[in-house]
Amino acid sequence: MKTLLRQVDSIRCEHNADRVTEVRVEVGPLSGVEPMLLSSAFALLASEQTVAGARLVIDKVPLLAHCEACDKEFEVNGFVFRCPTCRGNVKTISGDEFHLLSVSLSEANAEFRDSLDPSSHNCSDTHETAS
Amino acid sequence: MTGTTKTITIRRDVTAKSKADAAVERARLARRGTLVVNLLSSPGSGKTTLLEATARRFASQHSMAVLVGDLETDRDARRLRPLVPTAQLTTGGACHLELPLVRRGLEALGDPQVDFLFIENVGNLVCPASHDLGEHLRVVLVSTTEGDDKPGKYPKMFRTSHAMIVTKLDLLPHVPFSVAAVTEDASRIQPDLDVMQVDALDGTGIEEWCEYLNEERAKRLAKYE
Known part of the structure; x- marks a missing residue:
């Protein structure tokens, strides 16, 4: 502050x-x-x-993430950082x-x-x- | 009051300077062979006990030093000093450590050239997560007595950690705690999290933890060569 x-x-x-x-x-x-x-x-x-x-x-x-494997971007809900499609880890692209x-x-x-x-x-x- | 108003566009990371300072410190210590490990957990999860066991294990193999943060007292430093060079960082009420305090602790120890520098943060799963201390490895401890529902409650701590250690394994038969449940909860937040289990009092898991530290040191410091 x-x-x-x-x-x-x-x-x-x-x-x-x-x-x-x-x-x-x-x-x-x-x-x-x-x-x-x-x-x-x-x-x-x-x-x-x-x-x-x-x-x-x-x-x-918003808390947004990108899955490299699926090349998909999505909003992270409930702090679950797994790709909704492949369940793999994702990169945070906004939210910090x-x-x-x-x-x-x-x-x-x-x-x-x-x-x-x-x-x-x-x-x-x-x-x-x-x- | 009358007058003209103008709006200046800035678009600047408010924390840019502290992030840059931490990056400089991280590179400086890496180049001289020191892996900096930031240990985080609730109060009483066993950070000091883990460090005592680590110091005993590493005694003849690796040099190490410890900076230990607390609001008051040097109780933790007094426990560790017989085993390893230790500086107590007293925050005087602040709930987390920041880089300037870490630097002061390093100076107090004579800026030692060690293989491992452990920073035992203030016991708190919230604020320490937001402060980069120039560490290469961030490790969060969860004890079996705290409950296996902690990761989801403190997402930033688990998202920003590289490893989680479940401690006080000997109490598992007496408490409603599932290692599988805490692992699943934490890996939703950080799928790449390395998970280990220890009982630092009888030494269970300490060998694996020390091997992990050696591997991480080799891997993470190689990036700076």
């Missing part, structure tokens, strides 16, 4: 924007990220002025993503810009150090 917010803020800085209004991510069932918990963590942690009030949009990615898709930024008017706390708005120390 902190990694995501650091990346978002570093994008805001690259584009010299004042505020983040929307963050769009995609999350798969095998990502280890639970959408509901991600939303509540975002609401709690995104309290800095430049991200405060931003909307988090979560696109859910935790991707940042887009960030919406706003250029505020001068009045809002003046109201920002300079320390939270400062971009000099927000270079991405995600781990």
Whole structure:
């Protein structure tokens, strides 16, 4: 979550924007990220002025697999990773993503810009150090 | 507030950096001959007991080191230290290990050049599944006392593992656990899973497990030559 917010803020800085209004991510069932918990963590942690009030949009990615032997693609149900035709193992082709898709930024008017706390708005120390 | 809004398209894996760091560590350790084994399970499944048995078996044949993760205490490290160089990683409440902590543990041991580096993860079948520690082999343990219905409940753990070890085989006559059922449940999620059975206290299955480790070491490290 902190990694995501650091990346978002570093994008805001690259584009010299004042505020983040929307963050769009995609999350798969095998990502280890639970959408509901991600939303509540975002609401709690995104309290800095430049991200405060931003909307988090979560696109859910289906769990898809491909069977090489049968050259067939199918949706994995109940986490059964066997080809429905030959019963062999399959390759996951989508469903383990935790991707940042887009960030919406706003250029505020001068009045809002003046109201920002300079320390939270400062971009000099927000270079991405995600781990 | 009035102002203009623009949307920047990114399409980036949020975890790209930690994945890349793990890949670098995996290659570095492989090139010097170390197979990194990440051991995962519920608390009390027998990870430390398996490592004690492994250390005894490997004593004269292979060099090994252990990094052991827990929320608190160095109890596991104290058990293992008489047998093998061991560093305790204390997460201070975190439910899983991450690569920076593993690196710190390696440094504490003097970055030893060993044949096998075992990472005993925090006992938890959920979060550790999502963290690549630079391992070459991921092994999940299921003890007979936990019940044979566990794989389906924790699909990511079993999907991302290479092998499953059924432990506490000696208790099989006393508990409602079927090795065939747990194997079937796990292989639905990961059909390529290698399955072994051990009783680490009396040594049953330890020879097979150690042979497996040797074969995997040869096979997996060859990819980096």
